[in-house]
Amino acid sequence: MKFKKIKAFYYIKAFCMLAYPFSLKRKNLTKILSDIDKDSDEVKFRVNYYNKLSEKQELPYDNRTIEVGKFKLKNYSSAYFFDTLEYIRYFPKNNRFSPLFGDITYTPKTPCIVKTRPIGSNNQNSVLLNLNKFRHFNFITDPYQYDNKLDLLVWRGHVSKLKQNRIDFLEKFHNHPLCDAGYTNxxxxxxxxxxxxxxIKDQLKYKFILCLEGVDxxxxxxxxxxxxSVAVSTDPKYETWFMEGTLKPDFHYIKIAxxxxxxxxxxxxxxxHSEKAKAIIANAHQYVNRFRNKKREKLISLMVLKKYFEITSMSSQDNS
Structure with missing residues (x-):
């Protein structure tokens, strides 16, 4: 059973995008945005969650802001570039936007397209897209039933001075009888x-899997x-397209201090109380299912960008 996606397939598909005339994609935008699903409560909620901008503002003319037509691979990390290009290519070439790629743990002063943002009510300048998704968006099919798993918590990951919470965890639990935990770098x-x-398959043999934030x-x-298995986590401090800020403690995951x-x-x-653990697993599965509809994910992504361009006063009718 396969648990990891094949990176070569991702890049083959990504480079094929560059060969497809963007003008054809722009002609399809209106048709895609006419989808009947666009008015569903789920779509409207998610568009406005990812893009919280409400007041019109122009983007500054600085070295971060770029026109869609000048967005080139050579200037950006390939994964972030291709994941942005997948949707940005539907919009006019002279539309300007501000990509802010990487593990972003602060809210920028002007509206930017980001992978991550701090969870909170004052993060509207961080507009989320599903970036670096090959690494972050990996859903699996578990071959093991909960009852047949080990009564233990497992964790493997990297530690560094930037990840003090992981150091603190290992200091307390690296040799605990209920934990199989250690760093690997x-x-x-x-x-x-x-x-x-x-x-991943090795870790699926455990009933509990620790999910510790790193840099983000x-x-x-x-x-x-x-x-x-059940996700065990502290309250998340940062969020991505997965909307970690909407997860409910002890409902979608086991919350720890x-x-x-x-x-x-x-x-x-x-x-x-295995029935309680299984209930959390069922709730988690239902939450994950929100992201499995590829057509809807595309629609939401395009609506997020459309709103971004409209509010930053840079939407254009030029489809050249």
Whole structure:
């Protein structure tokens, strides 16, 4: 059973985009945006969640802002470039936008297209698109049933001085009887905390999988929530296209304190109440299913960008 996507296929498809005349895509935009689903509560909610802009404002003329027609691969990371190009190519070439790529943990002063943003009510200048999705958006089919899994929490990941929460966790739980946890990178810290790398399939043998934020979001949260294991996490501080800010603690995932002080009690409780754990898994599956409709994901992405261009006063009728 396959648990990881093949990167070569992603790039073959991505480079094929460059060969397709963008003018044909722009002619299809009106047709796509006429989809009957655009007026559904789900679509409207998600468009306005990703793009919270409400007051018109022009983008500054700076080195970050670029015209759609001048958006070139050589200037950006390939994954971010292709994931943006997939949707930006539907809009006029002289529309201007501000891409802000990477692990963004702050809200910019002007409206930017980002992968991540801080969760909160004052993040409207961070307009979310599903960027770097090959790495972050990986849903799986779990071959194991919850009841047949180990009564343990598993975690593998990278640690560094930028990820103090992970260091704090390992300091407390690297040798705990309910945890199989360790770092896998070449970190200069405690070598006793280092453990061998585990595949996704290896980790699926455990009932509980820890999802710890790194510089921004926890990369494994999406595939864990699509599995038959339970995601265990502190309250998320950052969010992506997955809308981590809408997740409900102890409903979509098992919430633990930021200092991990209640982790042992939470694990013990759910080990002894399997029906509660299975309910969280069912809720997580239902949440994940919101993102499986490719046609709707495309519609929402284009509507987010359309709203962005309209509000930043740069929408154009020029379809050349």
């Amino acid at each position: 070449n970190w200069e810290g405690n070598p006793d905390w280092k453990k061998g790398w585990l595949t 979001v926890a990369t494994n949260l999406k595939w864990v929530m699509s599995s038959n 930021d200092d991990f002080s209640d982790l042992e009690d939470k694990l013990t409780y759910y080990i002894n």
